[in-house]
Amino acid sequence: xxxxxxxxxxxxxxxxxxxxxxxxxxxxxxxxxxxxxxxxxxxxxxxxxxxxxxxxxxxxxxxxxxxxxxxxxxxxxxxxxxxxxxxxxxxxxxxxxxxxxxxx
Amino acid sequence: xxxxxxxxxxxxxxxxxxxxxxxxxxxxxxxxxxxxxxxxxxxxxxxxxxxxxxxxxxxxxxxxxxxxxxxxxxxxxxxxxxxxxxxxxxxxxxxxxxxxxxxxxxxxxxxxxxxxxxxxxxxxxxxxxxxxxxxxxxxxxxxxxxxxxxxxxxxxxxxxxxxxxxxxxxxxxxxxxxxxxxxxxxxxxxxxxxxxxxxxxxxxxxxxxxxxxxxxxxxxxxxxxxxxxxxxxxxxxxxxxxxxxxxxxxxxxxxxxxxxxxxxxxxxxxxxxxxxxxxxxxxxxxxxxxxxxxxxxxxxxxxxxxxxxxxxxxxxxxxxxxxxxxxxxxxxxxxxxxxxxxxxxxxxxxxxxxxxxxxxxxxxxxxxxxxxxxxxxxxxxxxxxxxxxxxxxxxxxxxxxxxxxxxxxxxxxxxxxxxxxxxxxxxxxxxxxxxxxxxxxxxxxxxxxxxxxxxxxxxxxxxxxxxxxxxxxxxxxxxxxxxxxxxxxxxxxxxxxxxxxxxxxxxxxxxxxxxxxxxxxxxxxxxxxxxxxxxxxxxxxxxxxxxxxxxxxxxxxxxxxxxxxxxxxxxxxxxxxxxxxxxxxxxxxxxxxxxxxxxxxxxxxxxxxxxxxxxxxxxxxxxxxxxxxxxxxxxxxxxxxxxxxxxxxxxxxxxxxxxxxxxxxxxxxxxxxxxxxxxxxxxxxxxxxxxxxxxxxxxxxxxxxxxxxxxxxxxxxxxxxxxxxxxxxxxxxxxxxxxxxxxxxxxxxxxxxxxxxxxxxxxxxxxxxxxxxxxxxxxxxxxxxxxxx
Numbered sequence: 036x037x038x039x040x041x042x043x044x045x046x047x048x049x050x051x052x053x054x055x056x057x058x059x060x061x062x063x064x065x066x067x068x069x070x071x072x073x074x075x076x077x078x079x080x081x082x083x084x085x086x087x088x089x090x091x092x093x094x095x096x097x098x099x100x101x102x103x104x105x106x107x108x109x110x111x112x113x114x115x116x117x118x119x120x121x122x123x124x125x126x127x128x129x130x131x132x133x134x135x136x137x138x139x
Numbered sequence: 140x141x142x143x144x145x146x147x148x149x150x151x152x153x154x155x156x157x158x159x160x161x162x163x164x165x166x167x168x169x170x171x172x173x174x175x176x177x178x179x180x181x182x183x184x185x186x187x188x189x190x191x192x193x194x195x196x197x198x199x200x201x202x203x204x205x206x207x208x209x210x211x212x213x214x215x216x217x218x219x220x221x222x223x224x225x226x227x228x229x230x231x232x233x234x235x236x237x238x239x240x241x242x243x244x245x246x247x248x249x250x251x252x253x254x255x256x257x258x259x260x261x262x263x264x265x266x267x268x269x270x271x272x273x274x275x276x277x278x279x280x281x282x283x284x285x286x287x288x289x290x291x292x293x294x295x296x297x298x299x300x301x302x303x304x305x306x307x308x309x310x311x312x313x314x315x316x317x318x319x320x321x322x323x324x325x326x327x328x329x330x331x332x333x334x335x336x337x338x339x340x341x342x343x344x345x346x347x348x349x350x351x352x353x354x355x356x357x358x359x360x361x362x363x364x365x366x367x368x369x370x371x372x373x374x375x376x377x378x379x380x381x382x383x384x385x386x387x388x389x390x391x392x393x394x395x396x397x398x399x400x401x402x403x404x405x406x407x408x409x410x411x412x413x414x415x416x417x418x419x420x421x422x423x424x425x426x427x428x429x430x431x432x433x434x435x436x437x438x439x440x441x442x443x444x445x446x447x448x449x450x451x452x453x454x455x456x457x458x459x460x461x462x463x464x465x466x467x468x469x470x471x472x473x474x475x476x477x478x479x480x481x482x483x484x485x486x487x488x489x490x491x492x493x494x495x496x497x498x499x500x501x502x503x504x505x506x507x508x509x510x511x512x513x514x515x516x517x518x519x520x521x522x523x524x525x526x527x528x529x530x531x532x533x534x535x536x537x538x539x540x541x542x543x544x545x546x547x548x549x550x551x552x553x554x555x556x557x558x559x560x561x562x563x564x565x566x567x568x569x570x571x572x573x574x575x576x577x578x579x580x581x582x583x584x585x586x587x588x589x590x591x592x593x594x595x596x597x598x599x600x601x602x603x604x605x606x607x608x609x610x611x612x613x614x615x616x617x618x619x620x621x622x623x624x625x626x627x628x629x630x631x632x633x634x635x636x637x638x639x640x641x642x643x644x645x646x647x648x649x650x651x652x653x654x655x656x657x658x659x660x661x662x663x664x665x666x667x668x669x670x671x672x673x674x675x676x677x678x679x680x681x682x683x684x685x686x687x688x689x690x691x692x693x694x695x696x697x698x699x700x701x702x703x704x705x706x707x708x709x710x711x712x713x714x715x716x717x718x719x720x721x722x723x724x725x726x727x728x729x730x731x732x733x734x735x736x737x738x739x740x741x742x743x744x745x746x747x748x749x750x751x752x753x754x755x756x757x758x759x760x761x762x763x764x765x766x767x768x769x770x771x772x773x774x775x776x777x778x779x780x781x782x783x784x785x786x787x788x789x790x791x792x793x794x795x796x797x798x799x800x801x802x803x804x805x806x807x808x809x810x811x812x813x814x815x816x817x818x819x820x821x822x823x824x825x826x827x828x829x830x831x832x833x834x835x836x837x838x839x840x841x842x843x844x845x846x847x848x849x850x851x852x853x854x855x856x857x858x859x860x861x862x863x864x865x866x867x868x869x870x871x872x873x874x875x876x877x878x879x880x881x882x883x884x885x886x887x888x889x890x891x892x893x894x895x896x897x898x899x900x901x902x903x904x905x906x907x908x909x910x911x912x913x914x915x916x917x918x919x920x921x922x923x924x925x926x927x928x
Binding site for chain 1: 382383384385390397400405406410418421
């Protein structure tokens with residue numbers, strides 16, 4: 036993609052690079068509110084797979100939290116599996132997903 | 140008269156009937172002769188009362204009516220009915236009916252029955268004849284007299300009669316008999332025209348309710364309600380055939396949007412914190428479970444087996460010698476330093492001044508990766524009996540010689556070489572494979588660099604006898620010449636203690652100036668090995684042959700010292716040749732060259748103590764091995780050893796604590812066995828023993844750098860082996876060293892196969908026949924000896 040000199044984009048890039056550079060990070064994805072991936076480091080089919088599933092899961096998790104206490108809201112979701120850990124940071128419009136392999 | 144007072148029964152329900160006996164005479168008088176006047180059918184006879192009274196007057200007591208005299212007299216009517224009782228219904232042949240009503244009743248019923256019979260006959264006639272409806276005339280009920288059957292009594296009992304209300308008034312006893320006045324009061328005089336006697340609770344009388352069972356049931360309020368939604372028409376909320384994707388332009392637009400930037404600003408911190416958490420540690424790692432895996436394997440019958448990992452030998456330098464001391468390089472993994480000395484039975488043959496070049500005393504540095512070629516050699520003029528690396532700087536090595544001198548080396552220039560030993564070894568091996576002949580291999584390969592000693596102590600001030608033990612002092616204390624101790628701030632160990640069988644202990648001091656790093660000096664390359672002395676640092680050179688001990692301690696015992704283990708500068712354990720253990724407390728007094736000691740002497744061992752080892756886990760536990768037993772001592776316990784073993788069959792010749800497991804130590808014996816003692820399991824016998832070689836074990840040294848291996852040197856072999864110290868078979872360690880072992884095996888295998896191609900004659904020529912026997916090339920075990928032997 037074209038290099039856009041907008042500072043906002045540069046910041047976004049820089050943040051993404053920093054996150055990607057953490058130890059053990061396998062993949063990083065940014066998904067919009069409808070579950071469509073915007074930015075990803077994986078191949079397309081895998082990204083789409085993750086996006087569809089995690090988007091629904093995040094919605095469900097958020098609705099769970101708010102159902103129990105309407106004043107509460109979901110801030111972070113971590114799914115730890117045998118092989119790696121999926122971390123989802125939800126927001127109003129977007130979703131940041133990072134897959135990391137924890138040390139050991 | 141009483142005899143005639145017959146007790147006549149009152150017939151129940153018929154009090155008016157009195158049974159009588161009529162004699163014939165009476166019957167004649169009253170014309171009621173049985174079967175003549177009265178018959179069964181015609182049993183009634185009316186007798187006038189006057190007649191009966193007459194009869195009673197005339198015949199008095201004899202009269203049959205005498206029993207009922209009273210009844211007769213009281214009878215109201217004129218005539219009494221006497222009934223002939225043919226069936227003796229009432230007990231006698233006659234009975235008197237004492238009342239008018241009963242008389243009438245008795246007389247009347249026969250009339251009724253007669254009337255009924257007449258009616259029946261009439262009906263029968265009518266039925267037989269013509270059926271004419273005959274209306275019976277209505278007969279209103281006739282008032283009949285009440286016949287009492289005895290029920291009045293019961294009625295009277297139940298009825299409430301107008302009886303007066305009875306009150307019971309009581310007075311106190313003292314007023315009994317006292318007059319009392321009663322008055323009447325009219326209820327209307329009282330207000331409300333009402334007087335009452337209220338009920339009160341009588342305290343003397345109460346019923347206590349002890350228990351009351353009450354049942355309660357809670358029933359939830361249930362309300363049923365129902366709703367119904369209207370589903371107008373079914374419609375899919377979402378259907379997707381392929382995932383939606385954004386076009387590139389849309390993506391770019393999104394990426395550059397302000398919202399995304401805000402999103403990242405708010406989100407990236409949380410994400411980074413989470414990422415960092417994962418980096419720091421794995422929160423889900425189960426330490427307890429992981430610990431259990433270690434333990435489970437040792438619970439069962441452990442396959443404790445020391446496997447020979449690698450064996451080393453060297454023809455040139457170790458020929459005809461026995462290894463006196465082995466030390467692992469403290470930091471570099473895989474490097475061992477070995478010092479050799481003459482074997483005892485050759486000692487008298489050796490003339491010190493007459494040594495050939497090959498017999499020069501050296502300390503060899505050998506590497507795991509290259510068991511054939513030494514990496515480095517330290518030269519010295521005398522046989523080294525013991526040596527030590529400096530713990531603070533592994534490039535400084537001090538050794539004690541057989542003649543009592545102390546020697547110091549500095550190998551800082553060769554440190555890099557040692558660290559690169561592995562890569563060098565590969566290169567060397569390539570050349571080794573090409574040359575099958577062993578001698579050629581040895582000669583044509585690059586010679587190890589030779590390092591000459593930096594400093595040697597002055598002969599005059601050294602020991603008189605071989606230095607048997609040399610130790611670096613713990614770095615936190617230091618002694619100066621006056622004998623006072625002070626703390627060593629630099630952390631660099633600069634002081635040594637040596638002991639020797641000449642009953643003295645010497646404290647040595649090394650100048651604390653840091654040795655300057657010299658640029659790489661020329662390395663020895665030629666076949667002539669010992670010609671070129673290397674460049675030595677100047678500072679230490681000045682001390683050469685002038686090195687004097689700092690303090691000399693003369694022991695007041697007449698026994699010889701063999702080894703000592705300084706715990707701190709204050710306390711030390713000394714072991715003597717005669718088997719005594721001396722635990723002494725240095726009390727330095729300001730006396731030049733002398734120090735008084737306060738010590739306790741223990742004689743535990745029967746023979747000379749050959750090993751005194753401090754436990755790597757507990758700084759105040761010391762193991763002493765000598766003769767046929769061993770003992771464990773603790774600093775501060777002055778009553779004796781805390782554990783002492785019983786005498787064993789063989790002699791103990793070497794010993795070492797395990798570096799990985801407290802409570803485990805290895806003892807070498809004179810028959811080539813290694814006893815593994817695990818104090819946590821058994822304190823009376825070794826947990827395991829294994830035969831290593833045919834000859835006596837002289838030395839066991841653990842590897843500090845890797846903690847996995849130890850070197851065991853048998854007496855009669857120029858060959859010493861490295862044995863892994865692992866004692867469990869399922870631990871990961873074993874797999875690791877086994878893999879490593881296999882790697883080494885494969886590289887060694889090639890060389891071995893090449894070597895074995897040569898004739899066996901060659902093989903034996905270079906071996907002392909004795910050595911072959913001593914090696915005891917054990918069959919059946921997977922031990923691969925280094926084939927250059």
